[in-house]
Amino acid sequence: MSSIHKPDVAIIGAGPGGYVAAIRLAQLGQKVLLVEQNKTMGGVCLNRGCIPSKALIYAGSLYEKMKHAGDMGILLSNEPTIDLPKMMDWKDGIVNKLTGGVAQLLKANGVQTLTGRAEFNGPHKLSVKTPNGNIEQVEAKSYLIATGSSPIDIPGFKRDGKVIIDSTDALSLQDVPKKLALIGGGVIGLELGILYAKLGTEVTVVEMMDQLLPGTDKDVVQVLTRSLKKRKIKVFTESKAQPVQVKGKTATLTIERPKGTEVIKDLDKVLVAVGRKPNSQSMGLEKAGVKVDDRGFIQVDHQLRTSVRHIFAIGDVTSAPLLAHKASKEGLVAAEVIAGNTHEVLDVRAMPSAVFTDPEIATVGLTEEQAKAEGYTLRIGTFPFAASGRAMSMNKTEGLVKMIVDGNTDQILGVHMIGPEVSELIAEVTLAIEMGATAEDIALTVHAHPTLPESIMEAAESVHGKAVHIYQKEKPPLVGAK
Amino acid sequence: MALEFKLPDIGEGITEGEIVKWLVNTGDTVKEDQPLVEIMTDKVTAEIPSPTAGVVQECRGKEGDVVDVGAVIVVIETTTAGVVSEVATKEPTVAAPQSASKPQARCTSPGTSSVLSGSGAKMLAAPATRKLARELGINLTTVAGTGPRGRITPDDVRGFSSSRPTLASGPLSTPSTVQGQESEKRVPFIGMRRRIGEHLVKSKHTAPHFAYVEEVDMTELVSLRQQLKGDAEAQGVKLTYLPFIAKAVISGLKAFPGLNSSLDDAKGELVYKNHYHLGIAAATDEGLIVPVVKFADQKNLYALASEIQDLSLRARNGQLKPHDVTGGTFTLTSIGSIGGLFSVPIINHPEVGIMGINKIEKRAVVRNNTIVIRNMMYLSICCDHRVVDGSEAALFVKHVVEYLQQPARLLI
Ligand SMILES: Cc1cc2nc3c(=O)[nH]c(=O)nc-3n(C[C@H](O)[C@H](O)[C@H](O)COP(=O)(O)OP(=O)(O)OC[C@H]3O[C@@H](n4cnc5c(N)ncnc54)[C@H](O)[C@@H]3O)c2cc1C
Numbered sequence: 001m002s003s004i005h006k007p008d009v010a011i012i013g014a015g016p017g018g019y020v021a022a023i024r025l026a027q028l029g030q031k032v033l034l035v036e037q038n039k040t041m042g043g044v045c046l047n048r049g050c051i052p053s054k055a056l057i058y059a060g061s062l063y064e065k066m067k068h069a070g071d072m073g074i075l076l077s078n079e080p081t082i083d084l085p086k087m088m089d090w091k092d093g094i095v096n097k098l099t100g101g102v103a104q105l106l107k108a109n110g111v112q113t114l115t116g117r118a119e120f121n122g123p124h125k126l127s128v129k130t131p132n133g134n135i136e137q138v139e140a141k142s143y144l145i146a147t148g149s150s151p152i153d154i155p156g157f158k159r160d161g162k163v164i165i166d167s168t169d170a171l172s173l174q175d176v177p178k179k180l181a182l183i184g185g186g187v188i189g190l191e192l193g194i195l196y197a198k199l200g201t202e203v204t205v206v207e208m209m210d211q212l213l214p215g216t217d218k219d220v221v222q223v224l225t226r227s228l229k230k231r232k233i234k235v236f237t238e239s240k241a242q243p244v245q246v247k248g249k250t251a252t253l254t255i256e257r258p259k260g261t262e263v264i265k266d267l268d269k270v271l272v273a274v275g276r277k278p279n280s281q282s283m284g285l286e287k288a289g290v291k292v293d294d295r296g297f298i299q300v301d302h303q304l305r306t307s308v309r310h311i312f313a314i315g316d317v318t319s320a321p322l323l324a325h326k327a328s329k330e331g332l333v334a335a336e337v338i339a340g341n342t343h344e345v346l347d348v349r350a351m352p353s354a355v356f357t358d359p360e361i362a363t364v365g366l367t368e369e370q371a372k373a374e375g376y377t378l379r380i381g382t383f384p385f386a387a388s389g390r391a392m393s394m395n396k397t398e399g400l401v402k403m404i405v406d407g408n409t410d411q412i413l414g415v416h417m418i419g420p421e422v423s424e425l426i427a428e429v430t431l432a433i434e435m436g437a438t439a440e441d442i443a444l445t446v447h448a449h450p451t452l453p454e455s456i457m458e459a460a461e462s463v464h465g466k467a468v469h470i471y472q473k474e475k476p477p478l479v480g481a482k
Numbered sequence: 483m484a485l486e487f488k489l490p491d492i493g494e495g496i497t498e499g500e501i502v503k504w505l506v507n508t509g510d511t512v513k514e515d516q517p518l519v520e521i522m523t524d525k526v527t528a529e530i531p532s533p534t535a536g537v538v539q540e541c542r543g544k545e546g547d548v549v550d551v552g553a554v555i556v557v558i559e560t561t562t563a564g565v566v567s568e569v570a571t572k573e574p575t576v577a578a579p580q581s582a583s584k585p586q587a588r589c590t591s592p593g594t595s596s597v598l599s600g601s602g603a604k605m606l607a608a609p610a611t612r613k614l615a616r617e618l619g620i621n622l623t624t625v626a627g628t629g630p631r632g633r634i635t636p637d638d639v640r641g642f643s644s645s646r647p648t649l650a651s652g653p654l655s656t657p658s659t660v661q662g663q664e665s666e667k668r669v670p671f672i673g674m675r676r677r678i679g680e681h682l683v684k685s686k687h688t689a690p691h692f693a694y695v696e697e698v699d700m701t702e703l704v705s706l707r708q709q710l711k712g713d714a715e716a717q718g719v720k721l722t723y724l725p726f727i728a729k730a731v732i733s734g735l736k737a738f739p740g741l742n743s744s745l746d747d748a749k750g751e752l753v754y755k756n757h758y759h760l761g762i763a764a765a766t767d768e769g770l771i772v773p774v775v776k777f778a779d780q781k782n783l784y785a786l787a788s789e790i791q792d793l794s795l796r797a798r799n800g801q802l803k804p805h806d807v808t809g810g811t812f813t814l815t816s817i818g819s820i821g822g823l824f825s826v827p828i829i830n831h832p833e834v835g836i837m838g839i840n841k842i843e844k845r846a847v848v849r850n851n852t853i854v855i856r857n858m859m860y861l862s863i864c865c866d867h868r869v870v871d872g873s874e875a876a877l878f879v880k881h882v883v884e885y886l887q888q889p890a891r892l893l894i
Contacts, residue, residue, distance in 0.1 A: 301554075411606075434608065
């Protein structure tokens with residue numbers, strides 16, 4: 001047994017929650033030990049989540065654009081083709097650069113890192129099992145749990161990494177599958193499903209609920225569903241996949257639909273993406289007295305404090321939404337509280353979320369249903385990208401901006417978008433909600449022409465029946481509670 | 483099983499409370515209904531009873547902390563088996579807190595005194611303003627915004643902070659001694675005193691006050707009361723001057739609706755009230771509390787008298803319920819029993835007027851060119867000048883004075 005580490009703060013997990021908190025804590029003068037079981041920093045997000053998936057999605061879109069470049073008078077002497085291993089190398093290069101950069105930042109800030117798996121032995125004791133089997137002891141004044149989440153396994157779909165795969169496998173395939181079934185119509189699955197469809201795979205999506213992306217605005221999902229159809233992606237909602245039968249290199253899937261069953265043969269991949277579970281198991285939380293809810297999420301208060309005062313938790317392991325920027329924000333708040341700025345609390349009114357499907361989806365704030373349920377009277381403005389000059393000039397006119405506004409105060413409650421670059425557009429409306437802006441504030445703000453954000457301005461105008469680039473007979477009606 | 487007990491909703495519109503005193507320790511065995519903690523909400527203190535029997539596992543927050551309604555305050559390991567996730571909360575009783583005799587070190591874990599600046603709430607303020615409020619320990623819901631639509635600006639927060647008495651935070655400084663005696667004594671400024679302070683500061687900050695004073699000849703009323711006193715006593719009612727004055731004031735409020743209004747800053751609307759809920763300020767050991775006589779216009783003299791008597795008794799004994807102290811539309815405050823010529827009170831925000839009732843004394847006054855001895859009293863009024871102008875207040879007072887000088891009209 002080696003010597004005992006005695007930092008001010010020990011952080012478990014170096015994802016976008018943990019590493020961001022580590023840097024902020026170091027900036028605030030704390031002695032930080034960051035424990036990570038992987039060799040590289042950055043967690044799911046940098047290694048097998050946000051970054052690699054977005055790199056591949058970008059490449060897939062470029063390939064698709066090249067195939068249609070002829071429409072714009074750009075002629076290629078040969079059809080573009082895919083070298084998937086090369087694409088994966090390019091993606092790995094980006095991941096390595098980023099994870100290496102994070103490691104350097106941590107070092108520059110004086111954060112000590114320790115590779116190994118951490119486990120609590122009591123409320124004040126942590127032991128870390130290093131790759132070579134040593135056990136190192138940690139006694140910190142405060143602890144921060146940022147262990148993230150991992151894919152859920154469902155019976156009958158046990159991952160083999162060859163035919164039945166998870167999102168991590170899907171980010172490192174070496175051949176473009178011919179035929180792929182996607183179990184689960186959530187964010188992660190759809191992003192990857194559309195990517196492979198672009199690369200030439202025949203894709204089928206099976207979702208139990210009555211719509212894709214459950215919880216997302218219905219108008220938005222409708223546009224997506226239409227677009228998937230155009231892409232020849234088959235979507236089965238309200239459907240249940242029977243356990244997969246794998247024979248050799250292919251699988252057969254039987255799908256129970258509301259009316260009848262569907263059998264899909266010769267699948268070379270079945271991608272299971274039915275959700276994620278918090279990494280709160282077998283790490284001694286019971287011994288520390290840290291409470292988890294019935295789904296395993298660690299319970300925290302407004303200051304990210306667990307049921308044990310000196311132990312904090314952030315990111316995917318605490319609650320949905322499972323988003324990198326949510327983990328980072330919580331990390332920053334927890335760091336302030338741990339460093340003694342006890343007035344800090346998680347005070348976020350607008351948590352944006354971006355989905356990199358094609359077209360992209362981005363939402364922030366309340367949905368129409370949520371706002372109605374909270375008793376608001378609403379006015380809803382919409383603007384279609386088909387009426388945007390910029391969208392036309394980019395050859396991407398699918399989608400719309402939908403703005404939900406408090407009918408009494410004109411304050412913006414939520415914005416839901418599907419269309420070109422909406423992952424970038426969401427920032428403007430997120431700021432608007434944090435600032436308590438009204439639809440009129442946005443309508444009165446000059447937006448540069450020709451740009452996509454003009455569509456947000458037009459949606460805001462349409463709340464008052466004044467959109468210029470669509471014909472509006474009258475103001476949209478008040479809806480919801482009286 | 484462990485039960486997480488959340489701060490219950492203890493009254494209309496109340497969204498948070500301050501922990502004034504822990505009545506239990508971690509590890510204590512508690513009975514069902516046993517008071518766990520004293521929580522101070524807007525002007526009242528409530529003893530929160532335990533929903534169940536069990537052992538206290540954890541007390542969240544220390545004395546002086548402000549907690550949101552719905553936040554977990556106590557974790558109790560229940561002795562009864564079974565699943566109890568949502569518990570019906572008992573109605574708490576409101577107490578004028580006992581004087582801070584011996585500060586008890588209970589459940590005083592080191593840590594947060596976080597002021598949740600309306601995280602879920604809809605205060606119109608930018609993120610940086612909200613952060614500033616947290617840093618200064620200011621509850622944004624008590625700050626009046628001066629920006630468009632009532633937006634709270636950083637200057638509003640700073641202004642509020644500099645006008646506020648500073649709270650002793652952290653370890654209390656050791657007092658220096660003068661010839662073996664302590665030269666000063668430091669007591670945490672928390673609980674009821676802090677609440678009263680915050681409320682008054684808000685009123686002074688929001689409403690530009692003006693005062694107006696007039697004198698009343700109470701001679702007729704003195705003799706009318708003398709006549710009715712015996713009859714009232716026979717019916718078990720102690721008849722003071724207050725119910726008479728209340729009647730005159732209600733008549734005035736009906737004639738001058740501007741005095742029975744409030745200003746909705748957020749919406750920029752004047753709200754004229756068609757109900758007359760009179761607040762009657764009462765002094766208790768710990769501070770001022772304003773119980774409210776609801777629908778005072780629908781009550782006769784004796785009914786008013788006995789209700790005022792009941793409310794002030796319960797105020798002194800700390801038995802008011804939250805609904806007894808909310809919803810007032812105009813307030814009367816009386817310190818005449820101590821003395822003084824007249825008072826210039828602070829408006830009980832968001833009401834727009836408060837009337838000071840002062841002592842009645844025999845004075846030499848001139849009537850028909852002769853000096854006579856009459857029972858005289860000064861009536862003072864303070865109003866929110868945004869809503870009420872001086873002339874309106876003067877006419878209102880004139881109306882009240884006329885009624886008091888011809889008190890038989892009060893009995894109609
Ligand atoms: C394919 C995919 C695409 C995604 N795309 C997006 C996106 O576009 N945008 C977005 O916002 N989010 C996206 N996400 C979600 C995002 O990756 C997560 O929300 C984010 O990584 C959560 O951060 P975290 O810090 O909570 O945990 P993680 O990133 O999961 O990091 C936790 C770390 O803790 C380590 N750890 C766990 N247990 C222990 C232990 N006992 N001892 C030591 N170390 C331990 C793990 O090895 C891991 O490195 C995506 C996820 C996936 C899978």
